[in-house]
Amino acid sequence: MGTVVDAANKGVNGSLPNEKKFKVVFVLGGPGSGKGTQCANIVEHFGFTHLSAGDLLRAEIKSGSENGTMIQNMIKEGKIVPSEVTVKLLQRAMQESDNDKFLIDGFPRNEENRAAFENVTGIVPEFVLFFDCSEEEMEKRLLSRNQGRDDDNIETIKKRFNVFVESSLPVIEYYGSKGKVQKIDACKPVEEVFAAVKAIFTQVHEKEVVG
Template identity: 80%
Template structure:
């Protein structure tokens, strides 16, 4: 565990064709991306979408849209985010499932989920997805904090107190997910502290098989 605590930003991507009952007859390719707060996964997702034709589904964006809808779930989600807590799996899985079903695309980049062991188990049980590999973004807490405080997006979770709560939740909940996949030899680590273009060069090497002109 110590070797991971010193590198708090984590990201993973898992690729798998889905053919289960969740989507009926629709066959899709799903890539999960998970990273510590401020690790740059949103930026890299945008690059992957542009170069490899995936539809980007951000678990965080879907949750924030639910908050804006004023629903009962939205009120609960807002309260949990302010406390730096993780939203129940069934809520996020339902939002992701609806987004996949209603999209015309068949390649999806999902970031921000799963974030803990229970998330992972629930998603695998519902979708029958077993990750093909894990993309691990490595970045220091100091760098992530600097990025979050500098982006000034006006989000409820972009203040120093909540940011540090999110770091704590990340260490306690998400690192075991990385350890689980590391035990299966499915982790590929990328240095997320490097400049964005350099990080994407590493990402492109992983996603090369999904390029439009790939055989």
């Protein structure tokens, strides 16, 4: 019987093909920092494809594939899905897309994810877009939004904050040490946040044109 990693490997051969060069931007921020809203704006204005690791895992489970069944079983058993499995799903989504520019949202969640992504795909992100928002503001937003989400209660919100700080901040610090973090003040109104985002993407695009 194959492992979940074996199943994930089916149809994906090693690292991404050399002839197709992908541009990847990691989008990180705590729960309620506004990542989803801003990713939609970036897609619309700058032509990126938005990939969410969580959405890809859910879609794989829903597909009923061998890989999806294994992922579902691991989640049911309270196990963490191996980083390599999530990376393979992201890799496949990139290979199957007609685009070569991707926003990867909410990933890497930790240092292990980060290392697996770079090792498996051979891709180093262009930069990390970090939505920096105070815990008070994120809490206020999550409690006020009416999306019927079971995880938007105060205890769960605090747990999610703690997980983000413990797991994701080391990733931001790692890329920060390489000069690859673009930090946005995400406490501001949506329009002001996007103005800052737009300035970063415009600047990066201009550098590429000049280069």
